[in-house]
Amino acid sequence: QHWPSQIAKFSTLHPRPEGHKFVYGTAGFRLLGSLLDSVVFRVGLLAALRSRKLDGETIGVMITASHNPPDDNGVKLIDPQGEMLEASWETYATRFANAETDAELANEYLAVAEALKINLDGPANVVFARDTRASGPALVAALKDGLQAVAADYTDYRILTTPQLHYIVKCINTATTATPYGKPTEEGYYEKLATAFQIVTMGKPKSPVITVDAANGVGGPKLKELARYIGSDHIDINVVKDKIDAVEKLNHQCGADFVKTQQKLPLGLEPAPFELYASLDGDADRIVFYYVDEASKFHLLDGDKIASLVAMFIRDLLAVSGVDLQVGIVQTAYANGSSSKYLMDILKVPVTVTPTGVKHLHHAAQLFDIGIYFEANGHGTVLFSNSAMKALESFEAQNPGQQDAVTTLLSLAALINQTVGDALSDLLLVTAILSHKVWGPNEWNLAYTDLPNRLVRVVVKDRMAFKTEDAERRLVEPKGLQAQIDALVKKYKSGRSFVRASGTEDAVRVYAEAATRLEADELAVKVSDLLK
Ligand code: 16G
Ligand code: ZN
Structure with missing residues (x-):
């Protein structure tokens, strides 16, 4: 095989949009779906390379933008044990995505292969899936081109939740070991969870109905399928916000991120007191629960x-x-x-x-x-x-x-x-x-009472100027700012506040908590004011 010409031939079909700097961040690449074609093509190349580096172990590629708005999309890689891509490879992903020309891209491919001593003729196995977004099918096509360009074997698992694909990747790679993780299929996933649930709850009273807001995303149909495997004798789940065909409704005023950040019910939900509700996010890797009391007060179980x-x-x-x-x-x-x-x-x-x-x-x-x-x-x-x-x-x-x-x-x-x-x-x-x-x-x-808290998003000139230590709880830079935050926090009972740059948006986030709602809000505002 003559890889450079092969890569270039396919890459011309997936031109890189000009003037964009792509970064593989905490959630992979994530931006407007319309800007992702070249990125996803190149992720195909990288997934094949990663698999070849690991002697043909199967790598996963998930196309989703989780809780982001419907027009966004994203792509991330899954390592053989179902884990996130090894951190050292994130920089290769970023380099591939930003290569200016087809030739430069092919060079990057060869350079990484050489640096890591990867046999380019070795086996490469990749599996992939996507969520329900409208931009998904075209991005899948781009991914397939990337995989074909470097002769990787692949399986298209079509529409799955993100965790389902993680599960499948692990199943495939453990299939011939002493501890296989499960059957590497969507059905295998349902069977494993359903059987385990039946055993765990054996002899226990069936829980009252749980109403689940599926954010109008992929979690809706998958949860219904899972509930069918478990059986209505064992579980009672009522799925709402399950309009996956109304693509513009995805994550719109509903879903786990909305409920957690707004600290309120999904739009239009009319809960009965003391019944359990839950919200999934757009790719079903997050869940929060909640209920209302007799006075209709909202309680979040995050x-x-x-x-x-x-x-x-x-x-x-x-x-x-x-x-x-x-x-x-x-x-x-x-x-x-x-x-x-x-x-x-x-x-x-x-x-x-x-x-x-x-x-x-x-x-x-x-x-x-x-x-x-x-x-x-x-x-x-x-x-x-x-x-x-x-x-x-x-x-x-x-x-x-x-x-x-x-x-x-x-x-x-x-x-x-x-x-x-x-x-x-x-x-x-x-x-x-x-x-x-x-x-x-x-x-x-009842186990404990949450301290009132507030999260504020602040747009700043340069979020990269915000450097933290101590697991993001303290700022080291900009110099002097942490001392000012400390001075504010001291004035509030049970006060705590920290500032960090978002890894997914061009903004910094301010978190504040204190003994009362008023104080938490005030502290959040005052700390935010320090950043301006
Ligand atoms: C990503 C992370 C999530 C984190 C969030 C923070 C993964 C798979 N996802 O979605 O864990 O909570 O970013 O976003 O790691 P932020 O940096 O914008 O606050
Ligand atoms: Zn998610």
Whole structure:
């Protein structure tokens, strides 16, 4: 094969739009779908190269822009164990996307291959899927061209949630190992989760109906399918905001991001008091829950509340079982101060704080026997280490109580999508725990009371001037600013505030929390004013 001419031949069909600087960030490439054609083509080249580097292990490519508006789209790579692309490859992605000419692109391809000693004639395997966005099919075509240009083998999984594709990638790459993750198909995913859910909830009362806002995205049809596999004897899910054909409705005044950032109900939802509601985001890798009380007051049960519920449940099961395993929690600076306090002081589990972004949390969670990580925005999962699995599988129970607890823990490990945060899997996890406790949302919410908080987006001249340390909780630059923030924070009871540059938008974010709503709002505004 003569790769440079082959790459150039295909690349001319996918010209790079002028005057754009593309960056592979925390969520891959994400921007207007109409600007992504060349980027996705080039990601095809990179995915093939990554697979060749790993001796033909299968790499995933997901085309989605998650909670962004309908006209946006995005693309990200999935590593063989279902994890985010290894960080050192993000720069290659950025270099490929920004190559000015077809020839330059081909050179980049060869340069990376040479630097990493990649055999360009070795096997390359790639799987991909997309969400429901209108720009998806054309971008898939661009991706296929990229894969064909460098003779990669590929499978098109069509429309999936992001976590479903992560699951499939891991299944494929573990298929011939001692611990296969599951059947590498969409059906395999439903079967695995449905079976695990039935075992975890066996003998427990069925939970009352849960109404799920699917953000008019891919999560809607997939959740209905999952519920069908579980069966209405075991679960009762009512999916709303499921208009995937009305493409302009995607994430519009609904969905997990809307509910979390606005701290209010999706548009048009009329909730009954004390019933449980949930919202997914546009690619179903985030979920938040909520309910209203008798006075119609809205109560949010976000990622911190999920982490706390799950930590409590797993900790209690471990205590009953007598298996000695260390549970740990990973949060970001956005975690509500009350949640961290509850986890550390009441549940007595260690809490690690990392910078924002799934890859940071995921890696920190891998350091525990059982690592629970959730971002406040509702993205998270639980990781069971290999040694934890072995300890549970080989444990010899002394009584039925211990046996039950161990069986439940092992089924939880199957119920939870351990590759990445998964709204559908997390929904089942929460439902199962509530049915064990015979709790409604109000009982769940009682564990601790969130400190009122406010998130403000501030557009600044140069967000890159904002450099942080201590897991984004303190600014090192611009110089002097942190001291001013500290001086403000000191004036508020239970006050806390931090500033960081967004990794997905050209803006900085200000977070503030304090003892009362008024104070939290005021602190957020005052800190924002410092940035102007
Ligand atoms: C991305 C991250 C998400 C994070 C968010 C923060 C992944 C897969 N996604 O969506 O975890 O919460 O960015 O956005 O890592 P921000 O940097 O704009 O605040
Ligand atoms: Zn998402």
